[in-house]
Amino acid sequence: MSAMTRQGVAKLLARQGILVAFVLFMVVFAIANQRFLAIDNISGVIRSSAILGVMALGVTFVVIGGNLDLSVGSMMSFSTIVVLDLHDKLGPTLAIPAMFGLTLLLGAFIGVLVGYLKLNSLIVTLGMLSAIHGLTLTWSGGKNMDIADKEATWFSVFGQGDIVGIPVPILIFALLAGALSLVLGRTPFGRKVYAVGGNGVAATFSGVPRARVVFFTYLISAFCVATAGLIQASRSLGSQNTVGQGMELEVLAAVILGGASLLGGSGTVFKTVIGVLILGFIQNGLLLVGLEFYAQYIVTWIIIILAVWLDIAAKRGRLWSSIA
Amino acid sequence: MKRTIKAMLACSAAMLGTAAAAETMTIGITQNNVGVDSYQTTYEKAFIEAADANPDVEAVVLDAGGDVARQIAQIEDLIQQEVDAIIIWPTNGEAVIPAVRKAKQAGIPVVITNSNIAEQGFDFVSSFSGPDNITQGARAAEIMCDKFKEMGTDTEAQIVQISGQPGYTTAIERAKGFEDRLPEVCPDVTLLESQPGDWNREKSQQVMEAFLVKYDDIDGVYAGDDNMGVGALNAAKAAGRAGDIIFVGATNFSVGYEAMEAGEYWGSIYQSPVDDAKAALQTAIDILGGKELPFLNYFDTPKITQDNMAEFDKPVF
Numbered sequence: 001m002s003a004m005t006r007q008g009v010a011k012l013l014a015r016q017g018i019l020v021a022f023v024l025f026m027v028v029f030a031i032a033n034q035r036f037l038a039i040d041n042i043s044g045v046i047r048s049s050a051i052l053g054v055m056a057l058g059v060t061f062v063v064i065g066g067n068l069d070l071s072v073g074s075m076m077s078f079s080t081i082v083v084l085d086l087h088d089k090l091g092p093t094l095a096i097p098a099m100f101g102l103t104l105l106l107g108a109f110i111g112v113l114v115g116y117l118k119l120n121s122l123i124v125t126l127g128m129l130s131a132i133h134g135l136t137l138t139w140s141g142g143k144n145m146d147i148a149d150k151e152a153t154w155f156s157v158f159g160q161g162d163i164v165g166i167p168v169p170i171l172i173f174a175l176l177a178g179a180l181s182l183v184l185g186r187t188p189f190g191r192k193v194y195a196v197g198g199n200g201v202a203a204t205f206s207g208v209p210r211a212r213v214v215f216f217t218y219l220i221s222a223f224c225v226a227t228a229g230l231i232q233a234s235r236s237l238g239s240q241n242t243v244g245q246g247m248e249l250e251v252l253a254a255v256i257l258g259g260a261s262l263l264g265g266s267g268t269v270f271k272t273v274i275g276v277l278i279l280g281f282i283q284n285g286l287l288l289v290g291l292e293f294y295a296q297y298i299v300t301w302i303i304i305i306l307a308v309w310l311d312i313a314a315k316r317g318r319l320w321s322s323i324a
Numbered sequence: 325m326k327r328t329i330k331a332m333l334a335c336s337a338a339m340l341g342t343a344a345a346a347e348t349m350t351i352g353i354t355q356n357n358v359g360v361d362s363y364q365t366t367y368e369k370a371f372i373e374a375a376d377a378n379p380d381v382e383a384v385v386l387d388a389g390g391d392v393a394r395q396i397a398q399i400e401d402l403i404q405q406e407v408d409a410i411i412i413w414p415t416n417g418e419a420v421i422p423a424v425r426k427a428k429q430a431g432i433p434v435v436i437t438n439s440n441i442a443e444q445g446f447d448f449v450s451s452f453s454g455p456d457n458i459t460q461g462a463r464a465a466e467i468m469c470d471k472f473k474e475m476g477t478d479t480e481a482q483i484v485q486i487s488g489q490p491g492y493t494t495a496i497e498r499a500k501g502f503e504d505r506l507p508e509v510c511p512d513v514t515l516l517e518s519q520p521g522d523w524n525r526e527k528s529q530q531v532m533e534a535f536l537v538k539y540d541d542i543d544g545v546y547a548g549d550d551n552m553g554v555g556a557l558n559a560a561k562a563a564g565r566a567g568d569i570i571f572v573g574a575t576n577f578s579v580g581y582e583a584m585e586a587g588e589y590w591g592s593i594y595q596s597p598v599d600d601a602k603a604a605l606q607t608a609i610d611i612l613g614g615k616e617l618p619f620l621n622y623f624d625t626p627k628i629t630q631d632n633m634a635e636f637d638k639p640v641f
Contacts, residue, residue: 033538040563041537048530142359144551144641146579160562236525236558238579240361240551243526287534293490293520 010317017314018259018271021307022278029285036288043167049280050169051076051228051235052247053273056254057180058224060272061217063255064184066197066264067114067121069218071106071128072225072251076244078136079103079229084145084239092155100226106132107222108215115214129248136241146238159235169231176227180220181269193217197264254279257304259311278307350382351375351608352402353411356438357390362641363597364413367438371601381609392419399423403430409450409608411435417493421445433611437604439494446619453607454600456622457494460574460593461501463627467591468544468572469510471629475570478510483544484535485518486528486552495520498548498574516542521552525579528555536563544570550580550592557589576628578639584630591629594636599623 012020029036055072062069079099086095110128114121147153161168184190195203196213204210232243258275260267282303286296313319358368368385375383384407388395395415402410403426410427412434414420420441427434428448438454472478485502488495499518506513516539521528528547535542536559545560547553553573560566566588573580573592583589603623610617628636 035537038537041534044533044537048526048533051526137359142365143362144577144579150582232526236529236555238525240524242360243524283530284534287519287531288538290517290538 017311018257018274018278018307020314021310022274022281024310025278025285025303025307026281029281029288032285033288036285041284041288043170045280045284046173046277047167047169049276050167050173051232052250052254052279053173053276054176054224054228054231055247056251056258056272056276057176057269058221059251059255060258060260060267060269061180061184061193061220062121063252063260063262064197064264064267065193065214065217066200067214067217068125068252068262069110069221070122070125070248070252071110071132072221073244073247073249074129074133074136075103075106075222075225076229076232076247077239077241078106078132078139079226080233080239080243081136081140081145081241083230083233084147084237085139087147087153087155087233092153096230099229100223103226103229104219104222107218107220107225110222111215111218114218115211118211133241133245140241142241144238144240150237153237156234156237159231159233169235172227172231176224177269177273180224183220184269189213189216194265197266199265250279253304257307279304348380348382349409349609349612350384350405350407351409351411351605351612352384352386352405352407353437353604354386354388354395354398354402354413356388356395356413356415358387360390366640367597367601370598371605374602374605378605378609381605383605388415390415392416395420396423399427403427403432406430407432409433409435409612411437411604411608412441413437414439414441417442417445421448424448433608435604435608435611437607438600440620449619450611451607451617451619451621453604453621453623455595455625456620457497457574458501458504459622460595460625461498461503462505463501463593463625464498464546464572464574464591465502465505466509467627467629468546468570469506469513471570471572471590472510472513472544477543479512481510481513481543482516482539482541483513483546484516484532484539484542486521486531486545486547486556487518488520488548488552489522490520495523495548502546502574513544521547521555523549523551525551525555525558528552529559532556532559533563536560536565542569544572547571547573549573549575550577550583550589553589553592554579554583557583561588576636576639577641581628581633581636581638584628584633587630589630591627593625594628594639595625596639597641 035041055076059069059072082102083095083099086098110124113119113124158168163171192208192213195208196210200210233239254275255272257278258271282300286299355368358364372385375381386398388398392415410432424434424445425448433450436449436452440452472481487499519531521531545556547556550573553571557566557571560569571589575595576592580589580592607621
């Protein structure tokens, strides 16, 4: 191999290590079970990953901005329960904007606490995780929420419909990913998010309105959560109060797996999408292989850690850190 | 013995029509997590109604909110208040045992409701009142088998199982009851694979999607409850294969009942939170009245299918 191509490969690995890891896993699973790559299966996995994926898009902004959002799981439960409840009370045309409004209000509240009051985002969103769960239970009275007439409503289109053969959740995920990728990569606001997360103090001295930028990252996160809630509600037309429980960690795992730094300042929407797909395909692949369930927990996380390692190893060009 | 006398006094006082507040039975209950699901919410409502309807009973109704530490504190409070009996819906089958032991030492009978505590705590408990999850699983197997026999496919049918949250007694028992009973009644039916759906409709839908990709021929799905069963049904409907599959659950939920009405879901086991709550209260009253009860005091959970569903009200949860 000539020095040129070797350098080229190294460069590709360094920039797209996680993508290489992703392709590697796909090949291994495809060999283990030939049905893994069936169109039905792939579209099924992406469709069910779409809910997690949409949430991860928003959290990508928050994490790049140097903060955490642990409230997204219980906020998604809230959105789902609220839109299902209002569906039968107000009709879907009013229920959807009302639910978005209420969810954005929650996001704005967190944004004020973390952005303007400069409170620690871990504490704020951990607290909101519980508080919003309580809010959801209060709203529903603890009961499962179901749409009364499941056949008559057009509301099911967001979760179950398809346009030119592509499931709508995948379309929503793709469109939102495209739009947010542009916002993050091509607008002044996007650059400010990187600046605030990379070095908040320097950003402030350069005239970047840190508080306002952080506030908007939480608003974007809440918007994504509301969209995820809409897909979730529409997909099953009924829900338990705990539907999003625990998803905050999976979302965070997908974002970090995509290569966003927990310290802020780095990451891209595209890489988060890859992180989401890796999580989705690992779970589906292990199911298809028919691995004993308890082992699935272990294997899932071994693969995730392997992927993160591969990514980091590719970036520094060697497997081990030279500084012990 | 003292309790018995007190209860008898309460009875005679009631008969004389001069029931004084001091002569009534005070029964305290600490529940697992009211409000987290409709079953527990309905249970609490039914318990309070049943207690209100009985003039001899005064109920102290508490909820641990899913928190073991809070539940232990509540049990200690009830001991301090010198209630006549304590009903516990354990948040955790192991961690509550020391508190149960304290109640026993204070001479207060304890009834465990809905989900039993671990075996090493049995000595401190007067009775367990609740559903028999093993029977529920076994009966679900019978429902499934009878349907295959009726269709004439019991010699070749292949099924999959979607079980509850791994590690939970209820999930394990409902799976075990089913797995043990199925080969007895339908020896030629094959259980292809079991995977957990975590009591979650969305998760179950994902699991079923994978099953549908993996197996070309699925004739039946057994789910640990109807929430997961309906998730599996949704997946099969999306794949256009629901018509070929018999769906059976182990606890009937309103979504399952509706799917049965629509003719898409075959059957389940009817477990009423109202019966559950009433049975727990009655068990406590019977113990205070000195009645002999079996240690495992199960209430009946009958089979429900499309054929006999008219006899049952739609579940409230």
